[in-house]
Amino acid sequence: MSFRSHLIATFSAALLSAALLFNQGALAQDSEAKAPVIVFAAASLKNALDAISSAWQQESGQSTKISYAASSTLAKQLEQDAPAHIFISADLDWMDYVEKKALIDTKSRSDLLGNKLVLIAPKDSKAAIDLKEGADLGKLLGNGRLAVGNVESVPAGKYAKAALEKLGMWPQVASKLAQAESVRAALLLVSRGEASLGIVYQTDAASDPNVKIVATFPADSHPPIIYPIALTTKATDAAKSFFSYIKSPKAVPLFEAQGFTMLK
Numbered sequence: 001m002s003f004r005s006h007l008i009a010t011f012s013a014a015l016l017s018a019a020l021l022f023n024q025g026a027l028a029q030d031s032e033a034k035a036p037v038i039v040f041a042a043a044s045l046k047n048a049l050d051a052i053s054s055a056w057q058q059e060s061g062q063s064t065k066i067s068y069a070a071s072s073t074l075a076k077q078l079e080q081d082a083p084a085h086i087f088i089s090a091d092l093d094w095m096d097y098v099e100k101k102a103l104i105d106t107k108s109r110s111d112l113l114g115n116k117l118v119l120i121a122p123k124d125s126k127a128a129i130d131l132k133e134g135a136d137l138g139k140l141l142g143n144g145r146l147a148v149g150n151v152e153s154v155p156a157g158k159y160a161k162a163a164l165e166k167l168g169m170w171p172q173v174a175s176k177l178a179q180a181e182s183v184r185a186a187l188l189l190v191s192r193g194e195a196s197l198g199i200v201y202q203t204d205a206a207s208d209p210n211v212k213i214v215a216t217f218p219a220d221s222h223p224p225i226i227y228p229i230a231l232t233t234k235a236t237d238a239a240k241s242f243f244s245y246i247k248s249p250k251a252v253p254l255f256e257a258q259g260f261t262m263l264k
Contacts, residue, residue, distance in 0.1 A: 036063040037239045038083055040074040042090035042155065042227065043182040044115070044200075047207045048258040049088075049246075055254065056245045062238050070182040071095075072153035078103050078232065085239030086246075088112065088229045090183070090201075091155035095228040104230040112247065113227035114261040116202040117159050117217040122193050123210050131167065131215045137197075138172025144196025145178040147189035155225075156183035160199040163221040187211065201225070203259040226263065 041049050046068045053064045067074065067084070071094040078084060078098050087104060089095040092111075098104050119137075121127040129140050137146075149157030157179065164170040178195045180186040183204055190198035191210040198211070205213050231243055245251060252262055 034062075035236070035238070036065040037085050037236070037242045039064060039066040039086045039088070039242070040078065040082070040084040041066055041068055041086075041088040042071045042074075043068045043184040044090055044156065044204050045088060045227070046184065048203070048255050048260060051254045051257075052246060052251045053242075055250065056242055059245075060238075060241060062241070064242060068182075068184070070149060070154040072150075072155075073181070083234055084232050085235045086229065086243055087232055088227055088246075089155070090115075090225070090227055091158065091223075092226055092228055093158075094155070095230060098232075099230075102233070104232050105235065106230070108235075108243070109228060109230040110247070111226050111263045112229040113255060114263050115225040115227070115259070116219070117156070117163060117222060117225065118200060118202050118205050119214045119217070120187070120190050120198045120200055120205050120211045121196065121214050122190060123212045125196070125212065125214070127197065127214050129215055131163075131217050131221075133167050135167065135169065136172065137164075137169040138176070141173060141176055141197055144176070145189075145194075146173050146176050147178045147180060147186040147195035147198035147200075149183045149186050150179045150181065151177070154180070154182060156186065156199070156201060159222045159225060162223060163199075163217045166221040167217075206259050227260075 049066060053066060057063055071089040071091060075094040075097050079101055099106055127140055129135055148160045151157040151161040178189055183200050186198050187200050187204045187208055189195040191208050205211055
């Protein structure tokens with residue numbers, strides 16, 4: 001082979017290699033763009049976030065996959081390298097937890113939503129109480145069970161325990177708790193009549209026609225209910241787009257329709 005032929009062959013091989021690399025890169029980008037945005041979100045966000053996701057998908061043509069569970073469960077899954085792109089917690093503690101594990105983009109973190117803590121009963125219940133210090137919640141409960149999220153790990157359960165302790169009701173009900181894996185699981189226990197009363201967020205109560213709000217806990221009886229949001233370190237461009245949409249004015253009425261308050 002002449003030097004000229006060898007040069008042409010080498011140049012052609014280099015061009016082919018570059019083209020293959022370019023195509024592989026383009027295919028990878030295309031694959032990432034078509035892959036769903038994976039969101040880990042507190043169980044209480046389901047109705048609002050499903051509506052926001054649907055609106056974004058119609059507008060962007062992209063898709064989402066949202067896993068709803070207790071914030072504690074989701075945080076632990078993130079720690080086990082779950083491939084989520086966005087995390088929305090129902091309290092600051094679990095967002096702090098994943099931040100300390102270097103699992104989120106700290107610059108993206110912000111406080112997104114607020115909520116209220118309420119006492120609920122099945123829709124036909126005649127239960128009534130003024131949730132103030134000294135009120136006898138134990139008497140109202142009788143031989144029934146009080147449904148709550150796990151008081152050691154689930155944010156709604158932690159808020160519930162704090163409120164009950166602050167109001168002096170904890171000793172009355174501590175032995176009558178039906179602790180659930182998430183706030184939505186606690187809601188379901190009351191909705192099905194398996195628990196006489198329950199403590200959930202106002203937004204959860206609004207989502208289920210089979211329960212009614214008996215009373216609202218005073219705001220100063222528990223830490224402020226704050227939902228922080230952040231991108232994870234695995235966030236894609238599509239995830240960043242959905243993240244921006246969640247925080248945009250377009251999402252506000254969908255959150256507010258479920259009873260959330262906007263904090264940004």
